[in-house]
Amino acid sequence: MTTGVEVESSAKHQRPPLMKEIPAPMPAESEKPAGVPVGKPPARPASAPAAQHSRPGSQPEIHQEIYREPHILEVEGFSLFYGKNKALHEISMPMAAQKVTALIGPSGCGKSTLLRSINRMNDLIDNVRTEGQILFHKEDVYNGSIDIIGLRKRLGMVFQKSNPFPMSIFDNVVYSRRIAGERSRARLHEVCERSLVGAALWDEVKDRLHTSALGLSGGQQQRLCIARAIAAEPEVLLMDEPCSALDPIATAKVEDLIHELRGKYTVVIVTHNMQQAARVSDYTAFMYLGRLIEYGPTGNIFQNPRLKQTEDYITGRFG
Amino acid sequence: MEHAIYNRASRTYSHLMFGLCVAFTMAILAVLALVTGYLLSIGASSLSIDFFTKLPIARGMDGYPGGMANGLLGTVILIALASAVGVPVGMLTGIYLSEYSANSLIAAPTRFICDVLSGVPSIVVGILGYELLVRPIGNYNGYAGAMALAFIMVPIVARTTEEMLRLVPNSYREASIALGATKARTIMQVVLPAATGSVITGIMLAIARVAGETAPLLFTALGSRLLTADPSQPFPSLTQQVFELAKSPEPPQQKLAWAGILVLIALIFVLNLGIRFFARSVQSRRS
Numbered sequence: 001m002t003t004g005v006e007v008e009s010s011a012k013h014q015r016p017p018l019m020k021e022i023p024a025p026m027p028a029e030s031e032k033p034a035g036v037p038v039g040k041p042p043a044r045p046a047s048a049p050a051a052q053h054s055r056p057g058s059q060p061e062i063h064q065e066i067y068r069e070p071h072i073l074e075v076e077g078f079s080l081f082y083g084k085n086k087a088l089h090e091i092s093m094p095m096a097a098q099k100v101t102a103l104i105g106p107s108g109c110g111k112s113t114l115l116r117s118i119n120r121m122n123d124l125i126d127n128v129r130t131e132g133q134i135l136f137h138k139e140d141v142y143n144g145s146i147d148i149i150g151l152r153k154r155l156g157m158v159f160q161k162s163n164p165f166p167m168s169i170f171d172n173v174v175y176s177r178r179i180a181g182e183r184s185r186a187r188l189h190e191v192c193e194r195s196l197v198g199a200a201l202w203d204e205v206k207d208r209l210h211t212s213a214l215g216l217s218g219g220q221q222q223r224l225c226i227a228r229a230i231a232a233e234p235e236v237l238l239m240d241e242p243c244s245a246l247d248p249i250a251t252a253k254v255e256d257l258i259h260e261l262r263g264k265y266t267v268v269i270v271t272h273n274m275q276q277a278a279r280v281s282d283y284t285a286f287m288y289l290g291r292l293i294e295y296g297p298t299g300n301i302f303q304n305p306r307l308k309q310t311e312d313y314i315t316g317r318f319g
Numbered sequence: 320m321e322h323a324i325y326n327r328a329s330r331t332y333s334h335l336m337f338g339l340c341v342a343f344t345m346a347i348l349a350v351l352a353l354v355t356g357y358l359l360s361i362g363a364s365s366l367s368i369d370f371f372t373k374l375p376i377a378r379g380m381d382g383y384p385g386g387m388a389n390g391l392l393g394t395v396i397l398i399a400l401a402s403a404v405g406v407p408v409g410m411l412t413g414i415y416l417s418e419y420s421a422n423s424l425i426a427a428p429t430r431f432i433c434d435v436l437s438g439v440p441s442i443v444v445g446i447l448g449y450e451l452l453v454r455p456i457g458n459y460n461g462y463a464g465a466m467a468l469a470f471i472m473v474p475i476v477a478r479t480t481e482e483m484l485r486l487v488p489n490s491y492r493e494a495s496i497a498l499g500a501t502k503a504r505t506i507m508q509v510v511l512p513a514a515t516g517s518v519i520t521g522i523m524l525a526i527a528r529v530a531g532e533t534a535p536l537l538f539t540a541l542g543s544r545l546l547t548a549d550p551s552q553p554f555p556s557l558t559q560q561v562f563e564l565a566k567s568p569e570p571p572q573q574k575l576a577w578a579g580i581l582v583l584i585a586l587i588f589v590l591n592l593g594i595r596f597f598a599r600s601v602q603s604r605r606s
Contacts, residue, residue: 150499151499159497163490165495176498179498
């Protein structure tokens with residue numbers, strides 16, 4: 001006790017050269033696992049179970065509740081390589097129809113890669129190779145004879161950074177219908193209104209449908225992108241961190257929207273924000289280093305995770 | 320104390336560099352103003368209705384020195400023909416280089432050749448046109464001139480198109496592909512429209528460049544004293560006529576050459592405005 005005080009006071013004493021002093025407390029902290037509740041024995045650092053679970057061959061923890069749902073998407077033994085670098089390791093997970101599934105995990109854990117594998121956006125990147133299957137309605141999307149264009153129409157996508165085209169709001173929303181050959185102005189207008197209402201944006205833009213979409217605020221742009229995605233009447237909405245560039249108010253609006261979309265669409269959402277995953281999703285999958293670690297009902301994952309590693313991540317201890 | 324001195328020195332340096340930038344910009348603008356002013360003062364005074372309505376008239380004849388109606392018409396036709404070939408070929412090459420060639424072995428050589436070609440002296444292009452399109456046909460002709468100009472346009476248009484398309488954010492392409500658009504549609508509906516303004520600037524640069532070319536035309540279109548719209552025959556052009564008249568010792572013909580240059584520049588200017596206006600109306604009709 002007295003030594004501790006001494007260390008503290010000496011640190012105070014030599015405040016000006018702060019930079020030099022910083023490395024000193026570090027070893028002390030790692031010796032004594034700070035923040036770990038007393039009574040629990042773990043003297044090992046928090047990353048130890050991570051290493052254990054990212055070893056090949058270890059099975060992910062998948063809660064049984066998931067298998068009781070009807071599945072629209074089934075990832076089966078799916079691996080993805082960027083060149084020689086294996087980004088996804090034999091992922092197997094079914095995704096429930098008309099539910100919201102959240103993919104969480106630290107940066108670089110492969111959650112976006114997995115999401116983009118579902119509608120084959122990774123085809124746009126060179127040197128990508130895949131193994132295993134992703135079944136959409138029991139049909140492998142990596143089957144060579146599948147109609148990728150048709151597939152992507154059924155698997156809508158919303159990106160991290162809102163990316164409206166440099167056209168009018170109207171043209172943005174009806175883009176997918178136009179490329180599908182719809183020419184009737186009346187029907188396009190109907191689609192536009194329905195989609196914008198669906199994306200909770202109609203009231204804000206109904207008087208300026210023919211002005212540039214780039215004049216909208218960031219949150220409005222993201223909801224426009226959602227409207228554009230649902231205008232194609234997809235069955236699944238793939239959302240890649242849709243709120244990460246938005247302020248809290250816009251985020252709340254998009255989250256409300258995801259709530260409303262549930263039941264009508266199957267939503268798969270990648271998010272960095274754990275509170276968001278807890279708020280919007282029915283099921284949560286925790287990924288780490290390209291592997292699925294634990295996957296179950298969101299309530300279970302956040303309140304009662306089975307693996308230490310999952311608990312460490314959701315309590316913010318690593319990642 | 321040391322700190323303050325360093326600060327003052329860096330501020331002085333900053334002011335100095337800023338001053339240099341302003342000074343050199345002014346120098347360039349002054350040269351531009353000089354050229355334009357000189358051209359306007361001499362050219363405009365020699366400009367008359369005759370310039371647009373009459374053919375060149377030899378000394379001693381009625382109406383001497385006449386006008387350049389044939390050269391003006393010839394240049395307009397040559398530019399139109401050259402653009403009709405050069406712009407599509409150049410743009411498609413640029414689109415290929417930017418959108419399709421990621422893994423292609425021919426992309427890098429194509430890029431290199433475009434860069435080399437845009438630096439080839441235009442007289443070389445003229446000789447090439449002579450060998451390929453004048454000798455086999457047997458007479459000088461306007462088509463050969465137009466093709467020589469197109470040959471100059473292609474690498475410029477290709478490279479600017481490529482560069483401008485590369486500036487279009489990838490997120491546009493992703494969004495379009497994710498909505499189930501094919502690559503061709505994505506390029507036509509999203510990528511090209513997003514770059515319209517800058518691609519058109521590139522095309523304008525190419526047109527302005529060839530509109531002022533004389534050398535490639537000397538061996539191909541040759542020139543003509545007749546008012547003709549038939550490019551299978553020797554073909555008149557403003558630049559070639561200016562070239563001839565400027566060599567003349569006769570002041571009236573020299574003045575006519577000045578007027579010719581002024582009209583050429585005005586033509587490029589009007590063309591530029593016209594295409595920009597057209598592009599803007601196309602864009603606003605889309606949205």
